[in-house]
Amino acid sequence: MSAITLKVNGNNHTLDLDPGTPLLYALSDDLELRGPKFGCGLGQCGSCMVIVKGQAVRSCITPVEAVKGNEITTLEGLGTVEKPHPIQQAFIEEQAAQCGFCLNAIIMTAKAFLDKNPKATDEQIQAAMSGVLCRCFTHVRMFRAIKRYAQEMAR
Amino acid sequence: MSESVSKAEDNAAMTPKALAALKRSGFSRRDFLKHSGALIVGFSACGLGVERGTVHAQVFQGVSPGAPPPDRLDSWIAIAADGSVTAYTGKEELGQGIVVAQTQLIAEELCVPFDRVKLVYCDTAFTPDQGYTSGSQSHPANFNHSNLSQAGATAREALLRLASDRLGVPVDQLSAKDGAISVKSDSSRKVSYGELIGGKKFNMTLDKNAKRKPPREWTLLGTPVRRSDIPALATGQFEFVHNVRLPGMLHGRVVRPPAVGATLVSVDEGSVQNLPGFVKVVVKKNFVGVVAQKPWQASQAADKLKVNWTPGTGLPSQADFYEHLRNQNPTRDTLLVDSKDVEQQMSHAATVVKATYHHPYQMHGSMGSSCAVADVQGDKATLWSATQGVWYLRSTAAMVLGMKPENLRVIFTRGSGCYGVNGADTVTYDAALLSQAVGKPVRVQLTRKDEMAWENYGNAFVLEERAGLDVQENIIAWDHESWLPTLGSRPGTGTPGNIITGLLVGFQPEPFAARTPAPDPTKYTNNSNGVPSYVAGSVGGTPQGTGAIKSERVLVHNVISPFWTGPLRSPVRLQNTFAHESFIDELAARAKADPVAYRLRHLSHPRLSDAVKSAASAANWDPRPSPKPGIRKTGLSVGRGMACVAYEGDNGYSAMVAEVEVDQDTGKVSVKRMVVSVDCGPISNPDGLRNQTEGGTLQGMSRALMEEMTWDDQKVTSVDWSSYRTLPFGFAFPKIEVVMTNRPEEEATGAGELSITVVAAAIANAIFDATGARIREVPFTPTRVKAALKQIG
Numbered sequence: 001m002s003a004i005t006l007k008v009n010g011n012n013h014t015l016d017l018d019p020g021t022p023l024l025y026a027l028s029d030d031l032e033l034r035g036p037k038f039g040c041g042l043g044q045c046g047s048c049m050v051i052v053k054g055q056a057v058r059s060c061i062t063p064v065e066a067v068k069g070n071e072i073t074t075l076e077g078l079g080t081v082e083k084p085h086p087i088q089q090a091f092i093e094e095q096a097a098q099c100g101f102c103l104n105a106i107i108m109t110a111k112a113f114l115d116k117n118p119k120a121t122d123e124q125i126q127a128a129m130s131g132v133l134c135r136c137f138t139h140v141r142m143f144r145a146i147k148r149y150a151q152e153m154a155r
Numbered sequence: 156m157s158e159s160v161s162k163a164e165d166n167a168a169m170t171p172k173a174l175a176a177l178k179r180s181g182f183s184r185r186d187f188l189k190h191s192g193a194l195i196v197g198f199s200a201c202g203l204g205v206e207r208g209t210v211h212a213q214v215f216q217g218v219s220p221g222a223p224p225p226d227r228l229d230s231w232i233a234i235a236a237d238g239s240v241t242a243y244t245g246k247e248e249l250g251q252g253i254v255v256a257q258t259q260l261i262a263e264e265l266c267v268p269f270d271r272v273k274l275v276y277c278d279t280a281f282t283p284d285q286g287y288t289s290g291s292q293s294h295p296a297n298f299n300h301s302n303l304s305q306a307g308a309t310a311r312e313a314l315l316r317l318a319s320d321r322l323g324v325p326v327d328q329l330s331a332k333d334g335a336i337s338v339k340s341d342s343s344r345k346v347s348y349g350e351l352i353g354g355k356k357f358n359m360t361l362d363k364n365a366k367r368k369p370p371r372e373w374t375l376l377g378t379p380v381r382r383s384d385i386p387a388l389a390t391g392q393f394e395f396v397h398n399v400r401l402p403g404m405l406h407g408r409v410v411r412p413p414a415v416g417a418t419l420v421s422v423d424e425g426s427v428q429n430l431p432g433f434v435k436v437v438v439k440k441n442f443v444g445v446v447a448q449k450p451w452q453a454s455q456a457a458d459k460l461k462v463n464w465t466p467g468t469g470l471p472s473q474a475d476f477y478e479h480l481r482n483q484n485p486t487r488d489t490l491l492v493d494s495k496d497v498e499q500q501m502s503h504a505a506t507v508v509k510a511t512y513h514h515p516y517q518m519h520g521s522m523g524s525s526c527a528v529a530d531v532q533g534d535k536a537t538l539w540s541a542t543q544g545v546w547y548l549r550s551t552a553a554m555v556l557g558m559k560p561e562n563l564r565v566i567f568t569r570g571s572g573c574y575g576v577n578g579a580d581t582v583t584y585d586a587a588l589l590s591q592a593v594g595k596p597v598r599v600q601l602t603r604k605d606e607m608a609w610e611n612y613g614n615a616f617v618l619e620e621r622a623g624l625d626v627q628e629n630i631i632a633w634d635h636e637s638w639l640p641t642l643g644s645r646p647g648t649g650t651p652g653n654i655i656t657g658l659l660v661g662f663q664p665e666p667f668a669a670r671t672p673a674p675d676p677t678k679y680t681n682n683s684n685g686v687p688s689y690v691a692g693s694v695g696g697t698p699q700g701t702g703a704i705k706s707e708r709v710l711v712h713n714v715i716s717p718f719w720t721g722p723l724r725s726p727v728r729l730q731n732t733f734a735h736e737s738f739i740d741e742l743a744a745r746a747k748a749d750p751v752a753y754r755l756r757h758l759s760h761p762r763l764s765d766a767v768k769s770a771a772s773a774a775n776w777d778p779r780p781s782p783k784p785g786i787r788k789t790g791l792s793v794g795r796g797m798a799c800v801a802y803e804g805d806n807g808y809s810a811m812v813a814e815v816e817v818d819q820d821t822g823k824v825s826v827k828r829m830v831v832s833v834d835c836g837p838i839s840n841p842d843g844l845r846n847q848t849e850g851g852t853l854q855g856m857s858r859a860l861m862e863e864m865t866w867d868d869q870k871v872t873s874v875d876w877s878s879y880r881t882l883p884f885g886f887a888f889p890k891i892e893v894v895m896t897n898r899p900e901e902e903a904t905g906a907g908e909l910s911i912t913v914v915a916a917a918i919a920n921a922i923f924d925a926t927g928a929r930i931r932e933v934p935f936t937p938t939r940v941k942a943a944l945k946q947i948g
Contacts, residue, residue, distance in 0.1 A: 001431065018431070018451070021451050022451065025449070025450055025451040028397075028398075029406075029449055029450050029451070030449075032398075032400055033391065034391050034392060034393065034394065034395070034398045035390075035391025036391075037395075037397060037523055038397065038523065038524065038600055039522050039523050039524065039571075039603075040524070040603040040875060040876060041524075041602060041603055042603060042875055042876070042877075044603075044875060044876040044877060045522060045876055046884075047522060047523060074391060075389075075390065075391035076390060076391035076392065078390070079390055080390055080392070081386045081387055081390050081392055084386065084389060084390055085390075088386075088389040088390050091385065091389040092385050092386050092389055095381060095382060095385060095842055095846065096385075097250070097382070097384075097385050097388050097389070098250040098251065098252075098572060098846060098847075098850055099249065099250025099522070099569070099570075099571055099572030100250060100384065100385070100388030100389075100393060101250075101395065101521075101522045101523045101570075101571035101572065102522050102884075103388050103389055104391065105884075106884060107389065123887075125885075126885040126886070126887055127885060128885065129883070129884045129885035130883050130884070130885030130886070131883065131885070132883065132884045132885070133522060133876065133881060133883055133884060134522070134884050135520055135521060135522045135571075135572055135574070135854070135881070136250055136522075136572045136850045136854070137849075137850045137851075137852075137853035137854040137856075137857065137882075138846070138849070138850055139849075139853055139884060139886075139888045140849045140853075140888070140891055141846065141849070142884070143888075
């Protein structure tokens with residue numbers, strides 16, 4: 001165990017952790033954040049996605065040691081119920097959820113990609129989203145929400 | 156029936172920590188009661204049945220002892236002093252949007268604004284027992300003339316009578332609006348619901364004669380009211396069961412056997428005792444689990460724990476599995492219909508056509524592996540679970556814990572979409588067993604492998620079809636015989652051994668009751684679409700099916716499955732429909748008839764025929780036989796296919812046109828467009844129906860094209876998302892067009908499983924149209940499509 005400082009959603013947290021602990025466990029257990037979720041623990045589904053240095057990162061397979069000192073953004077770091085981030089607002093507007101468990105994967109992956117590629121084509125967005133899963137298959141309206149966000153950014 | 160209102164019962168079934176956590180969440184029971192005006196009452200077991208709605212419904216086992224009596228209005232609705240309405244329902248939110256629809260229903264019937272209604276669902280401390288939230292039953296159960304809807308109508312009429320007494324004006328001169336009742340001729344004379352009954356009980360039974368508000372007067376039902384949970388879901392604020400945190404809570408992990416049938420030999424507790432955060436190894440018969448301070452520590456302890464198991468009992472070869480199923484003995488045989496003249500008709504037929512279809516085991520594959528939190532202390536327990544049946548879980552978890560059911564409280568807390576019996580119940584047993592062993596609250600989340608290796612899979616199936624055609628190519632006889640492997644299922648009220656953890660601690664699954672030959676049917680049942688849509692469905696001389704073919708026989712052989720099985724979205728109905736709807740297409744092709752016209756020729760049910768016509772019309776269906784003329788044998792070829800279903804015979808109607816592109820060189824199938832019609836009676840929330848229909852369509856596509864559980868001679872080998880493939884978010888999904896038929900004057904039927912049921916056959920039929928190759932085994936992988944193409948040369 002050792003003291004590790006994580007910078008999450010703008011706040012520093014010093015935690016006593018085994019340096020090999022996956023970041024997801026620090027976020028969802030020690031910090032009790034609800035955005036990143038355990039889906040597979042294998043980096044296959046994206047439920048645990050966070051944004052580190054502008055990149056979508058799978059926190060279930062990322063040791064805390066690898067990201068200490070970096071700014072880590074989780075889904076709750078984007079916006080709130082009262083004041084959602086534009087990409088969150090787009091999902092609300094499109095009613096783009098069924099069970100909602102995958103929303104973290106979809107929103108964080110799409111945001112990280114579109115922020116770097118605001119003029120991406122549909123095919124490019126699809127390619128960027130090919131490593132995350134939604135088992136309710138809410139694809140139609142989620143894709144519409146992603147496009148809505150992209151269009152708002154382009155304005 | 157005896158009722159006793161008790162104050163001492165307050166918090167009776169709650170441990171102190173559970174209570175503390177509830178208080179933190181703002182859901183303290185005492186406060187809740189004060190606010191809502193509801194009184195929780197104790198009841199003796201009374202055997203009353205919650206009415207199931209009038210359309211076909213699953214067997215409901217009767218109300219659990221201790222559940223609020225369903226014939227009492229106060230079991231369903233409470234009005235607080237401030238006029239706010241609390242409604243209690245046994246049908247929960249699984250992501251299908253039923254909570255917003257039920258809230259609309261109560262607001263509509265009671266004439267109050269939508270946001271004045273709070274819906275409380277599936278908590279054994281408060282809510283009626285309506286069995287499982289499953290099988291497309293919520294809409295028929297609660298939106299017709301019983302249960303929640305009838306409670307709403309009863310309450311509105313009761314309030315009108317109270318207002319009539321208060322205002323001295325006859326009921327017919329009063330109108331209800333915005334939570335108040337006023338005199339029609341003088342709207343200044345009014346009285347609010349809070350003034351009439353706020354904080355008090357109605358003390359009356361549900362009135363079967365209370366009139367539901369006619370659909371033409373609806374202002375909320377039938378409109379696309381938005382879901383209130385999405386802002387919290389989208390911003391990471393929503394509390395799933397995975398996020399439940401209790402003071403002093405520990406974390407558990409289970410260690411499952413390495414092979415099917417393996418039993419425990421020994422556990423070396425010393426192998427983990429010095430690990431950081433380690434608390435305890437828990438062993439009960441073949442159940443093994445570890446408890447630690449933190450989840451990562453529990454995970455490491457579970458991985459490092461040295462456990463010796465016997466070898467597994469061995470599994471049949473997957474390569475020959477369908478043949479293995481057909482040769483199983485014993486079987487349990489059920490005849491659904493038998494006109495006794497099928498062989499005679501076949502012998503007169505100009506042509507007899509036969510085909511065999513295969514469907515694999517498939518997974519629920521919930522996005523988040525299943526999770527539960529249990530707080531078992533002494534003789535009390537509180538369980539937070541994503542179960543589909545809180546009352547049933549209370550009963551079977553009590554058996555697993557060796558406790559009295561009345562000392563357990565089960566609180567439904569949303570999980571990842573389940574699509575049927577995923578790991579939610581089993582992980583609740585896991586958490587409960589570990590909590591009982593350490594005397595502290597324990598949270599358990601399964602690993603991906605533990606979820607996938609021990610699921611109650613959607614059934615594999617062998618389905619044989621045989622039909623006789625006359626010289627005009629009309630179908631004169633239809634014979635269907637299938638082999639369906641089952642083991643376990645939902646635990647129901649008393650069979651914890653139906654799921655893995657129950658078995659590991661020593662309970663047995665539902666016994667297999669062999670029966671050969673099948674007795675003659677005495678009453679008609681569609682039996683999960685075992686009966687094809689095109690036959691008359693006659694038992695005792697009365698046709699009750701949806702088709703015109705009078706000579707009919709349907710025989711089902713249940714056989715023992717080597718793997719757990721249980722309901723997976725459109726259970727059995729999807730597999731049967733794949734076979735029936737592929738076969739009618741084969742017959743239409745044999746008759747050189749247009750597949751839509753040929754279907755309509757053999758259907759007798761107007762709503763099912765309408766569903767077929769709606770989808771065909773919206774898709775601009777080009778009437779002609781399949782396969783399409785002039786197919787070239789290489790490169791890309793496009794085609795279209797139709798499939799339809801009367802879900803369970805009368806619980807919703809749907810048809811689909813799929814348009815596909817087949818790469819004949821690689822066997823890859825790309826679905827380009829899916830047009831789907833749905834008719835579930837009155838549409839309660841059109842956006843919710845659309846969302847379910849779209850999702851079901853794509854989920855069905857993933858199951859049809861990719862999904863198949865796999866195993867070797869000892870164990871399941873599809874244990875993660877690289878060994879069990881599903882369509883990812885980023886695939887180029889087809890254009891989906893949903894045609895919704897609203898029938899406000901009909902009974903409400905199921906909705907959420909309509910579209911998924913018809914997908915596989917619609918795609919298979921489109922592949923045939925495009926290529927002339929018939930694919931009779933799900934999933935339609937490139938290898939299988941190539942093999943089918945090779946067969947036709």
